Amino acid sequence: MTLELDPVDPLVVDDESAPLETPGPWSAFVHQRFVRRFVHRKGAMVALGFLLLVVVIAIICPWIQPYDPKAQDLNNTFAGPFTHGHLLGTDNLGRDTLSRLLSSCRIAVLAASESVGVALVLGVIPGMVAGYIRGRVDWVMSRVADAIQSLPPLILAIAIVAALGPGLRNAMLALGIIFSPNFYRLTRAAVLEVREETYIEASRSIGTPMHRILRSRILPNIMPTLLV
Secondary structure, eight states, X not given: OOOOOOOXXXXXXXXXXXXSOOHHHHHHHHHHHHHXXXXXXXXXXXXXXXXXXXXXXXXXXHHHOSSOTTOOOGGGTTOOTTBTTBTXXXXXXXXXXXXHHHHHHHHHHHHHHHHHXXXXXXXXXXXXXXXXXXXXXXXXXXXXXXXXXXXXXXXXXXXXXXXXXXXXXXXHHHHHHHHHHHHHHHHHHHHHHHTTSHHHHXXXXXXXXXXXXXXXXXXXXXXXXXXX
């Protein structure tokens, strides 16, 4: 008794056993390419070094500032540099200029981080979704961005601060909301260009989820545009 088996096509692979994608090597390649291009740009490295210096100063300023930045010495106002132990002199209230300069780094870093962070969250994520999905989602998000940009920035900032209350954090939140349409439009335009590439079509054809395409395929390729 003989058993006859149907011939098996070697090109046919079971869909359940076949992996949908291998995002690791491609993502690593894109990130390595971006790092190489970034390192070879002298201007980018100088800017990165300056930002890191400012961040480090903001972190350690309580331990390196020579005087209390709020301490007043009315008998020693408008002192010149290198006088009475003040390296950069004093202001009109006798406060040490160097100490106030170092302490202001922390406020500047926190304020810039909050405003840019809010703008990135409100602009980049909706911009990626709108540029990739398009259709009604793109239309609705674009109209919201148009509505925000149509309002006077100063009036909108005052209205947001008046609704949330005074304070640096609320002011930076208002700035983030004001600048978020710019990040949205920049991200959307970059995604519209990248989504038509062959590797994006290949990822969609093998069933890659949208969130993975946005995170592993599109975001690394639009990162240089966002950084600029």
